[in-house]
Structure formats: structure tokens, C-alpha cells
Amino acid sequence: MDKYDIVIIGAATSGAYFARKTAKRGFKVKVIEKLSPETLGTRMDIFHVTRTDINTFEMPDVHEGDPAWAFEFTENHFSSPSNKYNFFMKAETVGLHMHEYVALMVKYAQEAGAEFEYGAAFKEFIFENGHIAGIRYETQDGLKEVRADVVVDCSGSGAVARRALPNGYGIENFTLADDDMFYVLLRYAKFDEKQINTFWLHAKSWYAPFSMNENEKIIGTGAVGSFNNAERTAAKLDAVVNQGNFELVRTEKGTTPFRRPPYSLVADNFIVAGDAACLTKPDCGEGVTSSMVMLDIAADVLEAALRQGRADKKALWDINVRYNKKQGADFSLVRAFLTKLIATVSDDELEYCFANGIIFNEKFLGDMKASPADALQSLKGILSGITGKQVSLKTVSAALAGVSLALMLRTHYINFPKDPVKLPAWSAVADRLWKKVGKLSED
């Protein structure tokens, strides 16, 4: 039977990225992918990444004319529920065709020495002395086995390997519930006139390009719970911003995790990453490069462990510590605050904030250069909103509770235990905090 240092399940953005990073370090890497090269990455057409991220993660750099390149833009507006007030942020952003781009990422990984097998679907783990020693997978030629020091689950939100682990193996094996996911409806639309790229927080909806033609936009809407919820929210947005005045080119649907990640991302001879680990950004559900933040850490820690002939939980633990100190802590803060805020704030209250430049303005959310004087100005606005009954005390106290929970969670994640033995006590506190945060609902 073949023996590898690393076997990765899933050859999309997370799997292909990690395969390249680890193969470049000289490890023997195999990726199994249930789809074929022709269908890999066809789950959706367009996704976005910033030019900064392309450079930071040394992703394939594509430009106009390359098959994977779709468009570029720099301005993203934020609009009030009535669409009357808005401000914008700037970031050089590239729209990419997922299928073509993943093919490029696979090519780079193959050039680094990683092997890919398509039409190969994870079936079960092989355990030896209670530890993972490899996997069995289905192919059209029947069941095959492969041995590895480490198995990495990059299988997307289905998390086929993480969920197959027995209770008590050291990693949470939960399945995403309906309210753990954003159901995303993407309507590719042609308008008679130029439209600007916009995000509407109250409707969790946005206009984003799908070509360089400014009359063509994807109308995206996300909602927890179901696609029906997303459709209802999309209709609410249409009624205010476009009255249905566009030609629908096509529709895409997909889900993206909106849930805290498992407390540990590692177990003995096992790592989970990407959507399988719910590493998506809490403010927008994007997950391609947020997964890479974790995978870069994982590549460093795994290399050090394997060079010592180890891949046990303790040797991999620093992945948790280092990830949670950075992105894990920041995402917990944003997730907690947004969950509390969105659950309470009304459209009228948001409108009042936009109209009066309270928090929803370019200084706070645009260039992030709000001064103490700006903060005081926003506070004054909130207080006069309470007096004038444009903002309810209930919302202000929920927002304050959100801020306080968000800060507590951030600190808790920064202090993630360095010793795996301390995880249960740390998790008990985290559980209590997340319970207070609650979950989003569309009611």
C-alpha cells in the first residue's frame, strides 16, 4: 500500500493550496478529489479575492485575458436600507472564474510535486493503535487504501472526514445545521444603466460585478436557514433598490458556513481546514483566503512536527494556538458583535445611523481611521437618537452586550491554551460565551 507524509481530501482552493505549500517543503503529498478535472470547481462561477491577498499568499497571479480572470474593481459602497445614504471603501479586488482558477492552483501544486487522484471519494479512516494511519476511498475501480502520517480534511462544508471521526477523538464532529449556514442566492442580472457595487447590511445583500460591463451585476443575497429565506430577503431588496427592473441572466445557489469553527482544528494525525473547519469570514461568508491564513500556520507547524517524526495532537497543537491568537480571535469578535447587532437593530435604526454618520460611515468602516472625536460624535448621535426615539434602548443595550461579549471572546481566543489538557476548561468558558451570543435567525 502507498505511504505518504500527507493525504489531503478535496482538491479545491484549500486542498490545492495546502498541497502546493507542503509539497514545496519536500513532503510526499497526495490529494484525493471526488470530482473529475472537468467538474472540479464548478460549484460556482465567480469568486473574489483582493490583489493584496493574491500577493500575500503567492496565489496564481492572473490578469485580463487569462481564462481564470473575469474582472477587477476597487470601490465597494455601503448603503442604508432606503438606499438614500451611502459611503464606500476601496480595495483592489479581482473577480475569478472558480473552475479555471482551481485548475491553475492544482497545476501549481503538481509542479511542486503533489499527486492528485480524481474520482476518488473519501470513505473511512484506517486506525492503528487508536490513531489515524490512513484512509480508504471509493473509485470507479473499487475501494482503495492509502497510508499517511497526517490526513487533512479540505472537503468543504460537508466535512466528510472530520464528521467521520469518532466522539472523543479530540475534534468536534458536528454537522452544520440550517442556522449554521448562509444560504446564498446569486442572480446574474443585466440592467439598462450602470450600477455600483453595493452592500446592504439590513438585507445581507450586495451588487457585485460579473464582468467589466458596469450594467451587469450579480445581485447576491444571503440568509440563514433556507433558500426560501434568501428569496424572501432578495424580494425585499428588489422592492427598494431596483423594482425588478433587470434582465435575469441566470441564478446560482450555494451555502457557506456561518458558525464558530471547532475549538480544536487538529487531532492525532489529523488537521481540518477551509469550509470543513468553518473558517469563513463572519462579515461576508467569503472563505478562500481566510482558509489560507490557517493553512500557512499549519504548513509551518506540520513541517516542524514531521521533521521530528511526529504528527500527534500535541505536536500539531500550535496550529490552534497561533491561529486563534490572530484570525480566530478577530473573527470571534466580529461574529459575536454582528450576530447580536443584526438580531436587534431595525431598518429604521440603521437608516438613522447612516443618515447621521453614526458608525456607518467611511471613517469607521471605510479607512478605519475614526478618531476619539469621531467616536464621541457617534455616541452623541446615539444618545440623541434615544431621546428622539429613533433608536431604542433595547437596541443600544443589545449592541453594548454584543461589544462586551465580542471583546470577551476575543480575549478568550487570544488566550487559547498552549496545553491540550487545558482545552476542556477553556471550551466550557467559550461555550458559555457563545451561548450568550446566540444564533442568527431570519424571523
Ligand SMILES: Cc1cc2nc3c(=O)[nH]c(=O)nc-3n(C[C@H](O)[C@H](O)[C@H](O)COP(=O)(O)OP(=O)(O)OC[C@H]3O[C@@H](n4cnc5c(N)ncnc54)[C@H](O)[C@@H]3O)c2cc1C
Ligand atoms: C455563492 C457563494 C459565493 C462565494 N463567494 C466567495 C468569494 O467571492 N470569495 C471568497 O473568498 N469566498 C467566497 N465564497 C466562499 C468560498 O466559496 C468557500 O469558502 C471556499 O470555496 C471553500 O474552499 P474549500 O476548498 O475549503 O472547500 P470547497 O470549495 O467546498 O472544496 C471542497 C472540495 O472537496 C471535495 N470533496 C467533497 N467531499 C469529498 C469526498 N468525500 N472525497 C473527496 N473529495 C471530496 C469537493 O468535491 C470539493 O472539490 C462563496 C461561497 C458561496 C456559496
